[in-house]
Amino acid sequence: MSLPSVLANIFRSKQKSYKMVLILALLDEGAPGTKGVSLTKITERFRQTLIEREIKNFPVDTPTVNIGSSWQKASLQQMRSVITNPIEALSRPRIVWADFSKDMIGFHSNVLSLLNPSVVKELRALALQEIEEYYQNQNQPAPDRITSLISQLMNNYLKSKAEPFSAHPLGTLLRQTLPQELQNLPFIDERYKVQGSVGMGNWANVPWIAIMDKRITDTTQHGEYIVYLFSENMESVYLTLNQGVTVPLKQGRRLGYEYLEKRVKEIRAKLPLEGMQKDQNIFLTSSGLGKDYQVSTIAYIRYERDHLPNDDILIKDLKNMMENYECYVQSQIEVDGEDGEEDVNKVSDRDVQSILEQIKSYITRKGFTFPEHLIENYYLSLRTKPFLILAGISGTGKTKLVQLFAEALGATESNHQFNLIPVRPDWSDPSDLIGYLDLTGRFKPGRLTQVFLTASQPENKDKPYFVCLDEMNLARVEHYFSDLLSVMETRRWQDGRIITDILVGEEELQVIKDSADRIEGPRQEPTSVGIPDNVYIIGTVNMDETTYPFSKKVLDRAQTLEFNEIDLNQLPFEEDEALEFDGLTLAQSFLASDYLILKDAFPGNEALIQRTTERLVEINEILAEVHANIGFRVRDAICIYMVYDQRFGLLAEDEAFDLQLLQKILPRLQGSHSSLKRVLIQLMAFAVGQRLNVEELMEDASELYLRWRSRSDQPAACFAKSARKIAYMLRRMEEDGFTSFWLT
Template structure:
């Protein structure tokens, strides 16, 4: 697997590689800053030792048999609220080496670097012009082999892909077989989307966009030259001096509308690319593009007869395109993505309680099985559908599937399938989705399965196989795999390729919707242990569609890493989040002492699940710690409490003390707790609770116990 973050790349197939760094200006000044995703590679090279914040270690760099001294420092950037790992030089000797070996990058960046010291804007160097440093581990910690790769050793014969906006100039430029842009505009200033012409080389591919669609593609015949403004453009008010590239135009029929592919191109996040965050086209002339984007456009228009030169090298780049077509969102981008999902949902005319989208996301990230509970008509199924749609998973592309549960389902064959009398395998709808999601070309796409009215049948009967394999998740390389749901040897030879050894892949998310009434079945602890149960019974009917904005809200297709679990065992998070794990566990220990009285205490599975939820919340900065723990009490602890005994009432009152954060007269309230829940009915207590939602739920459960003689999480 190849990991890429900004100018750094790591290839897992090269066992001793720490990372490959594209040369930028920092290489000629002080050294380099190491992305957080690459810290672990350096720590492994150092024998697993991490550097304390604010401290540093001496480093020896070996290059061409020569030794150079540097340091690896874990810088405390208090102003930015983070720590940063940096590799810094100790002498001018390394700087001189870099300038002499990377002469091309030094001259290229120097010529484009802002002269104003206050302007920190980075100069972007395209891959075809880039030079690199590779760092490799040795047998000695803090000693790295350094390999320098100048451009003469890194020449890339693969074509660059470009995107040109032409509009009114298309006909004139096509007639002359060129693209052209001025050197400078008003005030003598250049523009980066004009400067890009200097990087165009013979054999490159250019997509020509005008009037809402791509109508031509061209092959570059000659590298860029300085040339006067063409006579066909004499009527324009541009400067006379400019850059000219000769190309060979090819018409595409039919034209390809921007709306066919712009959403997918957004996911590529191409540096200085043509598509802005609203899925429209930026103002400007020549923009950077890439082979993955070209392939996406070609896949969106299979009816177009593309010229042969655009199809070259696609076989060897296909796998790369599959992996990178939807980029992984970094931690600091998750909150903004969830806001975009919330905006998409509200623009469809649906309104859900505050924090519900964040809660659903954290629950799915913790474990790919979530239960949505609530009274009929609250929009549970619609929430699943809209959440999936917002990140690019729809019924049309097969990434969202609704499976209505039937009351007569009694075993897994209703979901997974069965063998008929002839021995042929008849797949169930779930098996069909799992088989599609398991294909290598779909590993990066999230698939949602909504089990509607999940408890019309007994969940433990028809869902038993899924409940079991969810607990067998383990890492296999870069993927999470489970035990097999269907064994290959049990199928006929013709059924084996698609359904043999079928398992639950890590890009499938199971969400069940439930109503709790006289027509449904209760859940066992086996089910509740494996799911986050999200309830939204508190409905505000006075919510109406909003017409304050006519702006179209677009979907934001994401890579499966946005949702896939990062942790399977507590050891995965313990070292980095020790304090948070201890804090959550200590609270659970106190809760377990209370629950033991009614034999509803929790085990390691729930402990780990709650810790993962809390860690994800801390990483993505979505909710406060108290809000997050409140939701976990509500979703993982309280569903286990039910009964009619005085012990159940005592447990509820003791839990209420904890969620309110103050002592209650439990002995008195055992006789009559109406005073307590009456205050909640009047909203008198809501501003005083430490864990508001759990307190409100416990108050309702106490009321049910006193009024009906029985209580349960599911009765409200």
């Protein structure tokens, strides 16, 4: 009998023997027959297994720096820190679950049902076999593959900089080959993100390869990580424990350097850093980012191009650096766990998928079901920019989606974090939303200003606030929303937060205290109000004869999600108990923007941004025929959406781009002229990934929309959702002589 697929590959990626030891402990303590067992008991069994190997002089993993030289010296608290890593690694594929607050651990219900005696026996044998193979591989000398690749890079980089950048083999070496070699090392598992960069569009002066522990960072912009830095003259490469400089330097180089230097001293005091240099004699380049990294370096080992050590030494040095890094990461996790509720509620990237599953479960239990991946798309859209438009036929749950998603995050009407504002047809200026001067000259704040004031209070800045503008296009959006649209475009970084220009000034706010009862809790009188970075505005729209269309000014600034595909067979059946929850209370970090401009998202995402931009260039050439070209604002929004998607692993790349084509490109198209029909046919060719006879289809495009009218029997396409929408628009063009994305 072979193991079920869910169990067959659980040890494929490993850093140490810990995964196997944890599984053996769970099997030994009888967890297969029960829903859960004591985590303390499992931790003690885990420790005993390592101690037994140590006593018998069998190969055993070296204890981490903070434990000492022997597992026998490890306390239960220290072992809890060690066992956390394999628990996290096995909980992501839903093999095990653990509740530290209740001191319980066990196999997931989907695995429990598979654990008959034969599977238990085979799983135990696999774990024992993997342990022995792991230690055998530890003792086998490896060929000098890493040394050879680094030497190849350093000997050819300067010459390559004079050659075309795109698709250069040296870029592949640094972005893919070398990172994969490092990822294959036994002490670098799936907790770590390994990334290399030679620049974006142009050769970097200082190329690098970073190893990031995803528990504290998965971007080189901030946080701490290990990075190989190659000097500009390619005479040296430095293995460094370093800090991200992009975010700290947003407050200016002087203050940024002061922060980085302070952190260097603090971290050096925490770690042994034996065998490393702890000075500022690292030299990469005389200016630019290279100099910034010289300031941010905590410790380093320098290798000269003409005297590169063999793989044994390189790997030994890297393992030493990784052990120090692990010690630092554990100290950070422990500190975060002691900082109180605010830090507990902060969300790491690895938790996003599971939180979205819980949100979907919450919404389903409330009796609502939405199309597949809609919640992921909604989340990515909010993360990209805090302004969404939900469009579609009446009764599809647009307003309910906004309300229930907010409720699932702890934002409700009762705590004023969710606000429903119905739009009136007579709105012709911003006064109803922002405020106005009454006949006595006193300023009366509008409902949106009241939300901004509440969200701006110091005690509320880490809470998300949602505003649903219901039936947003009953009035002309450009008339009552124009001030907000303009202020949205002034978003910028200041002291680690996003701020905007002033929406309501000091003079108006002097009399706003008359409405203090509308603001909950202690208040700090603001001198002015912009749009707080913890406020998310979502408009719902129905497109019919009673509503107004949107201008490109609005569409360029929003993500447009369409609700027209309804499956009435979806009924509110009871959910699995394991997924039930009563709502979360999450900090603003779950939704907060990390990227305002495309440059913010570059590090580590160059290849994805390049691929996305190339697709948009092709689309822009098509749109040029009807003067519907997109600009930098739309390009940046689409690329940032794609970066978030890849970062959280929510959708396939083509699926994510399909949604962006549907949400950011197609809503711009409407009209009755033949050139628009030509553009739609060319976009259909792009969406399906095939050559189409444009001239023939200009006469009769019925074969396209007839082929795509049924969801159950559709041809293959690169971007199926967009193809289906384009087919519908072509049909309206031929039948009515006019078409628009918005027609229902």
